[in-house]
Amino acid sequence: MLERGFEEAEINQPELAKEAEEHTEQLRKMYKPGTVLEMIRSHNDEELNAFDHQYYIRYRARLGDYPDYIGPFWLRWWYRRNLIIFSNIARLATEDDRILVIYGSGHNYLLKQFIHESGLFEVEHIDKYLE
Template sequence: MNHLLTEKIQSVQKAHAGSGTNLLDWYRHMNDARSIQSDHEIYMHIARIGDWEHYIGVDWLRWWYQRNLIIYANLTKLIESNEERIFLVIGAAHLHTVQQFLRESGLFEVEEAHSYL
């Protein structure tokens, strides 16, 4: 199982390494839907680490999802009006999950950075 995870991580790293020559290209690449999905797939591979009695990957992901839920909960506490905007700069590994929480809450209209880059 660890071999599959290693291969996935290496394929993501290779894709990110060739993403561009300047900072703007890098941000475009990291905010592209395919990159976000590919990064998230690593976590789905992590979930598979362990055996029938030792869910090592799931235990780690439980912490990871909790961390992203805390980010989401903190964002909801910033809402003071329907007209307010929040600009969130966050690591690429959090993008998929935090965007999912924001969209599914019904509280936020998510504008993706990629459309502005």
């Protein structure tokens, strides 16, 4: 569905499609290859995660038009997916647990937001444990 949205955007929303591609290219440059440790650090960088998430809101949310809001419909699915992941984390955790959550970096921003806003957990950044 999202792929179709960007294909249609090239015709119906060309400026949006161009800006989205530029954002994607900038993001690719920010995610530098390296050692596993370097990549873990890079993919958990708060500024980079915010820039990645901004792509969803700035471009994907604006794909399509009435009555076919492709981008918002896709984002509804994306938020639901991340809320389900959060729900599973919260359900599995006990009071004294320490939990390491490993997901793709595109999930970081929302998962951290949901975890923080729930007030159920104290979040520690992965860098604290990487040597």
